[in-house]
Amino acid sequence: MALPELHRFTLPNGLRVVLAPDRSxxxxxxxxxxxVGFRSEPEGRTGFAHLFEHLMFQGSESLEKLxxxxxxxxxxxxxxxxxxxxxxxxxxxLPSAALERALFLEADRMRAPKLTEENLRNxxxxxxxxxxxxxxxxxxxxxxxxxxxxxxxxxxxxxxNGYGDFTDLENATVDDCAAFFDTYYAxxxxxxxxxxxxxxxxxxxxxxxxxxxxxxRPVPPRPxxxxxxxxxxxxxxxxxxxxPMPAIALGYRIPDPVTEVDAYLSYLVLAxxxxxxxxxxxxxxxxxxxxxxVDVGAGCGLFGPLEARDPDTFxxxxxHPPEITSEQVVAAVDEELLRLAEEGPTEQELAKVTAxxxxxxxxxxxxxxxxxxxxxxxxxLFGQAELLYExxxxxxxxxxxxxxxxxxxxxxxxRAVLLLKPAQDADPNETAQxxxxxxxx
Amino acid sequence: xxAPTKHRSAEEIGxxxxxxxxxxxxGEQRAAADMETVDTTLANGLRVIAVRRSSVPMVEVRLRIPxxxxxxxxxxxxxSARAEVLxxxxxxxxxxxxxxxxxxxxxxxxxxxxxxVDPERLAFSGNAxxxxxxxxxxVLRDVLxxxxxxxxxxxxxxxxxxxxxxxxxxQPNVIAREALQRHLYGDxxxxxxxxxxxxxxxxxxxxxxxxxxxxxxxxxxxMVVVGDMEPDAAVRAVEGALGGWTGEGTAVTLSxxxxxxxxxxxxVHRPGAxxxxxxxxxxxxxxxxxxxxxxxxxxxxxxGFFSSRLVxxxxxxxxYTYSARSxxxxxxxxxxxxxDADTASEVTAAALLETRYELGRLGLAPxxxxxxxxxxxxxxxxLLTATSSQGGLAxxxxxxxxxxxxxxxxxxxxxRLAAVTVEQVTEVALEFFAPTAFTGVxxxxxxxxxxxxxxxxxxxxx
Numbered sequence: 001m002a003l004p005e006l007h008r009f010t011l012p013n014g015l016r017v018v019l020a021p022d023r024s025x026x027x028x029x030x031x032x033x034x035x036v037g038f039r040s041e042p043e044g045r046t047g048f049a050h051l052f053e054h055l056m057f058q059g060s061e062s063l064e065k066l067x068x069x070x071x072x073x074x075x076x077x078x079x080x081x082x083x084x085x086x087x088x089x090x091x092x093x094l095p096s097a098a099l100e101r102a103l104f105l106e107a108d109r110m111r112a113p114k115l116t117e118e119n120l121r122n123x124x125x126x127x128x129x130x131x132x133x134x135x136x137x138x139x140x141x142x143x144x145x146x147x148x149x150x151x152x153x154x155x156x157x158x159x160x161n162g163y164g165d166f167t168d169l170e171n172a173t174v175d176d177c178a179a180f181f182d183t184y185y186a187x188x189x190x191x192x193x194x195x196x197x198x199x200x201x202x203x204x205x206x207x208x209x210x211x212x213x214x215x216x217r218p219v220p221p222r223p224x225x226x227x228x229x230x231x232x233x234x235x236x237x238x239x240x241x242x243x244p245m246p247a248i249a250l251g252y253r254i255p256d257p258v259t260e261v262d263a264y265l266s267y268l269v270l271a272x273x274x275x276x277x278x279x280x281x282x283x284x285x286x287x288x289x290x291x292x293x294v295d296v297g298a299g300c301g302l303f304g305p306l307e308a309r310d311p312d313t314f315x316x317x318x319x320h321p322p323e324i325t326s327e328q329v330v331a332a333v334d335e336e337l338l339r340l341a342e343e344g345p346t347e348q349e350l351a352k353v354t355a356x357x358x359x360x361x362x363x364x365x366x367x368x369x370x371x372x373x374x375x376x377x378x379x380x381l382f383g384q385a386e387l388l389y390e391x392x393x394x395x396x397x398x399x400x401x402x403x404x405x406x407x408x409x410x411x412x413x414x415r416a417v418l419l420l421k422p423a424q425d426a427d428p429n430e431t432a433q434x435x436x437x438x439x440x441x
Numbered sequence: 442x443x444a445p446t447k448h449r450s451a452e453e454i455g456x457x458x459x460x461x462x463x464x465x466x467x468g469e470q471r472a473a474a475d476m477e478t479v480d481t482t483l484a485n486g487l488r489v490i491a492v493r494r495s496s497v498p499m500v501e502v503r504l505r506i507p508x509x510x511x512x513x514x515x516x517x518x519x520x521s522a523r524a525e526v527l528x529x530x531x532x533x534x535x536x537x538x539x540x541x542x543x544x545x546x547x548x549x550x551x552x553x554x555x556x557x558v559d560p561e562r563l564a565f566s567g568n569a570x571x572x573x574x575x576x577x578x579x580v581l582r583d584v585l586x587x588x589x590x591x592x593x594x595x596x597x598x599x600x601x602x603x604x605x606x607x608x609x610x611x612q613p614n615v616i617a618r619e620a621l622q623r624h625l626y627g628d629x630x631x632x633x634x635x636x637x638x639x640x641x642x643x644x645x646x647x648x649x650x651x652x653x654x655x656x657x658x659x660x661x662x663x664m665v666v667v668g669d670m671e672p673d674a675a676v677r678a679v680e681g682a683l684g685g686w687t688g689e690g691t692a693v694t695l696s697x698x699x700x701x702x703x704x705x706x707x708x709v710h711r712p713g714a715x716x717x718x719x720x721x722x723x724x725x726x727x728x729x730x731x732x733x734x735x736x737x738x739x740x741x742x743x744x745g746f747f748s749s750r751l752v753x754x755x756x757x758x759x760x761y762t763y764s765a766r767s768x769x770x771x772x773x774x775x776x777x778x779x780x781d782a783d784t785a786s787e788v789t790a791a792a793l794l795e796t797r798y799e800l801g802r803l804g805l806a807p808x809x810x811x812x813x814x815x816x817x818x819x820x821x822x823x824l825l826t827a828t829s830s831q832g833g834l835a836x837x838x839x840x841x842x843x844x845x846x847x848x849x850x851x852x853x854x855x856x857r858l859a860a861v862t863v864e865q866v867t868e869v870a871l872e873f874f875a876p877t878a879f880t881g882v883x884x885x886x887x888x889x890x891x892x893x894x895x896x897x898x899x900x901x902x903x
Contacts, residue, residue, distance in 0.1 A: 093826050
């Protein structure tokens with residue numbers, strides 16, 4: 001895939017800027033990625049990074065509450081923010097006439113957000129509704145992104161619930177917000193991305209005009225979240241009172257995507273060989289031949305591939321009928337992994353995965369929101385926005401031996417097994433929501 | 442939580458020496474490039490809309506075949522069960538291709554193709570690298586003219602469908618949607634979005650094959666192609682591949698729905714729910730109505746986007762919800778206005794009260810010039826952003842085509858929105874947004890909700 005035009009520079013205050021002009025449609029995307037996610041929130045404040053993301057929409061020095069939304073939408077644009085393990089992003093996608101407005105909005109809240117008690121209390125209520133909607137009141141809520149990490153990981157940053165529990169959310173204070181902002185939202189800890197319909201020199205001048213006087217602040221040292229890989233199979237059960245059928249999530253550790261990107265990508269290809277399309281290994285075996293699961297999926301990263309630093313997770317998930325045991329499903333997965341490890345995939349299987357990735361990258365590029373956010377997260381995590389465009393070629397370079405080696409490394413004695421049980425199947429004596437047995441020994 | 446280092450207070454963070462700054466004006470807006478497009482009907486009755494969009498070397502394909510139940514009532518009809526099994530097996534075999542062959546051929550050209558069905562239509566949706574356009578068309582030709590529905594695939598997908606139906610019906614939004622459709626439309630086939638498990642289990646290979654020959658018809662169907670190619674060449678390719686797809690008669694569109702009448706909200710008990718689904722519905726307006734642009738703006742001001750009265754009230758002021766919105770649903774022969782919010786049990790009655798208040802207020806304290814302008818600019822701008830990708834444009838044009846509208850409606854719509862006056866918005870607000878014009882359902886734990894809802898009134902308790 002041809003590399004699109006990319007320009008990058010750094011302002012004196014440390015803000016890294018990526019400009020990706022493309023004049024094929026008269027729309028523009030602006031995003032800011034801050035180098036802090038829920039892995040950085042302290043114990044006793046689970047969910048704080050996400051709560052803080054909500055606060056960033058609640059006004060800043062030049063903008064009253066509600067003004068951010070109204071300004072974006074009255075310019076014809078859309079907006080959102082999201083909190084990931086290692087970063088938090090904010091974006092606007094608008095008709096290109098509104099480029100300066102989007103830059104103004106992002107600069108104003110990077111410089112001087114209004115953090116008030118009233119807005120904090122309001123957004124705690126909103127976030128609790130978000131958690132009821134996406135986790136507490138629905139089947140398979142938080143499966144597997146909230147439920148699997150505490151089984152696979154031992155340390156608080158990697159294991160805890162990034163949505164947070166209600167008590168921690170309610171305990172958040174305005175002073176916590178001030179400390180979090182001053183520590184992590186420094187311009188030197190962020191990447192600004194502008195993609196779409198603009199003139200490069202004009203955009204550069206607007207970036208300098210609006211972000212140039214955001215004062216520099218110290219950038220916090222990035223902590224290592226490294227922890228030992230599991231030694232043994234770590235198992236846990238979770239009771240879901242809304243789920244009609246049991247589910248399984250297998251979690252494995254994978255290579256560091258920053259320092260060992262090629263090794264990491266062999267797992268991405270493996271995921272495609274396992275579950276992408278009707279002809280994939282696990283679809284064929286589990287869904288069609290044995291008919292023991294309703295659906296099966298596999299992938300790198302619980303938020304998608306190349307979305308987090310080390311340690312990252314490879315997961316295989318399946319929902320299965322209650323009359324099928326979890327052991328049957330796990331045994332069939334292990335057999336297929338073993339077969340791949342011993343025989344490797346065929347060249348045709350790799351060609352299928354690679355071709356589908358080429359079109360996936362084209363389609364992501366064509367959607368301005370995903371293009372803008374993809375460039376920004378690749379620049380932040382890998383220092384390499386163009387990684388997106390190099391991905392198809394890198395994936396095409398992965399060999400059958402490398403995929404076989406990746407399959408071999410997904411070993412039963414170094415993984416997490418999470419069993420989700422419907423309430424009616426659960427042991428009535430079991431009161432705890434999640435219990436873990438096994439250890440890292 | 443203690444800060445790792447000394448930090449400023451929230452007050453210090455929120456102000457700078459310079460103080461608040463003026464919000465920038467909009468710059469010059471470049472117009473979207475004119476669309477090269479062809480809209481034609483082939484000899485077999487298939488309408489083809491092709492648009493050139495060269496942003497990436499891909500092609501997006503959509504095919505919509507009207508697929509209504511010819512029966513007047515869903516009671517005793519097995520159409521929805523047969524249609525679901527058909528959609529789940531149509532891509533699983535032909536005389537020359539197995540299910541795995543289809544997947545392999547498509548994958549090798551970076552392609553995907555899937556089929557879904559709802560009470561109105563059977564829809565194929567796919568894409569591929571531009572070089573794989575012919576492959577996607579050939580697979581489509583093969584399944585449309587020669588799907589064999591292998592018995593093993595029908596049996597497996599039937600069993601899987603029963604499991605998927607069980608999964609779907611455990612989702613609160615699906616529970617609420619089914620209850621709402623039943624409440625609004627009773628036994629009209631439009632209301633039956635999910636068949637019953639026993640109906641699905643009884644569907645045979647012969648049933649599906651018979652449905653294919655009688656209902657998978659080109660006459661009345663529409664295909665949209667958006668990609669990096671000349672529209673004429675795209676149409677020729679479609680004609681070459683699908684010109685031989687024929688059949689007796691015209692694909693079946695559903696009979697018109699009764700107009701939604703205002704009335705009590707029906708409370709549906711979901712034991713143990715910690716959150717409730719509020720789903721209100723009133724009479725909407727079709728896109729071809731000359732007052733539709735005013736209606737669209739009135740709806741935006743009410744609850745159609747984030748900067749609406751409903752969201753600013755029940756989310757940003759009161760914190761009752763994460764998600765509240767109102768939106769049009771275009772139905773056979775008409776339109777419905779839907780208002781949705783999910784709220785914690787303890788604030789459900791209060792959220793319903795506020796929603797009714799905002800409905801009434803839209804007519805009585807009508808939208809201001811500034812509210813209408815914000816909505817107008819959002820409507821025009823979001824049309825531009827939503828259709829700036831090939832996939833977004835293809836899906837949007839297909840939705841329009843399903844309503845009998847064409848590319849000209851799309852390109853002419855910004856001018857229609859620009860011409861709307863505040864008075865026109867006020868008029869439709871008063872006529873369409875009266876609280877008494879709405880009915881609906883509310884799904885939640887009735888044991889918790891009943892006392893407050895009884896006091897509030899206008900709710901039928903179980």
